[in-house]
Amino acid sequence: MDHFLYRDGHLCAEDVPMSDIAAAVGTPFYCYSAATLTRHFLLFKEALEPMPSLVCFAVKSNSNVAVLKLLGDLGAGMDVVSIGEYLRAKAAGVPGERIVFSGVGKTPQEMRMALEGGIRQFNVESEPELEALSAVASSMGVEAPITLRVNPDVDAKTHEKISTGRKEDKFGVPISRAREIYARAAALPGIKVVGVDxxxxxxxxxxxxFEAAYTKMRGLVEALRADGHTIDRLDLGGGLGIPYTRSNEAPPLPLDYGAMVKRVLGDLGCEIEIEPGRLISGNAGMLVTQVIYRKSAEEREFLIVDAAMNDLIRPAMYGAHHDIIPVIEAEAGVLPEPFDIVGPICESGDTFAKQRALPPMAPGDLVAFRSAGAYGAVMSSEYNSRPLIPEVMVQGDHFAVIRARPTYDEMIARDSIPAWL
Structure with missing residues (x-):
């Protein structure tokens, strides 16, 4: 469920018409619903109760500080994969003891900054990283709390580019060597083992x-405890999907997921950490864009809109589907037409949808891309020298710009010309 609904024929974010936001900030823009973000986070939190648990929002899915502040104030932890994301979480007021640091390429400088600022744990991805973290922590005279990210060699049957748990993927240490590497971690100075990731x-x-992987993790936790390690935390990652279409087929609900976690792991005595991103923020956001031209070709009709692949890369990168709807609801009896919906970037890959059914559209009309709150604005760029677009948050009957659109002068001013030119 989300809080984007038609009211009197106008698409609204909670109680605010999207057309009002468009008039105020221009198009394209991202719009997030505070009520939807809140509801989705609380669904996860409640699904794990009464188990000891911490829901750590995956900052990579949406790193706007206002979004992080809203979730942090609800009690969310944060899962970060760079020191930039860590600093965003801290800027949102999230304390270090609720931040876990994941990612395969942590640098010694990032490790030091996180240890100085406070960290719940490092989810260590490799033996070289473990050695580097030991050296940094020892030089500072502190202990770094760690879990090892263990690759369970389970195929998630998801998109090739977002599958992370097979033995050929770059993430984690092989489960076959986990006990050996945990023994090494226990012997290193500056390292404190706290769990498994x-x-x-x-x-x-x-x-x-999920159940196949969690069953493997259960066996590993029992083996590590038998080896003498203290395993108090079990970080299960994230990954639960969202419905990108309005079909009747929907992914499992957080409640179903929580019931499975309790059944498989509930008696281990571990604090459970999960790292959802997409399911919290995905359907809490929309991208709104305006039709620039309607172009007729020999075999199809194009809608050229003012959003482009630099604003929403998912269709070009993953072949991803986003439902696309008009901001002004079509009148009853109006027949839809098939359109190719494309952006203005000079690449054929700048195509959002092909032969998508929409009511007749004309220049100036607004359309909205559903399920754009995750991996949308956070993956945007200034390709073709197009400024980053605004992000807006709605709460009830009011809205605020939470990232402004830079001017062309501001964008160009970040470049500098060397004196010898």
Missing amino acids: MHIGSQLTDLAP
């Missing part, structure tokens, strides 16, 4: 791969 991929629409 895993993550098998994103946009999973079936609980079976």
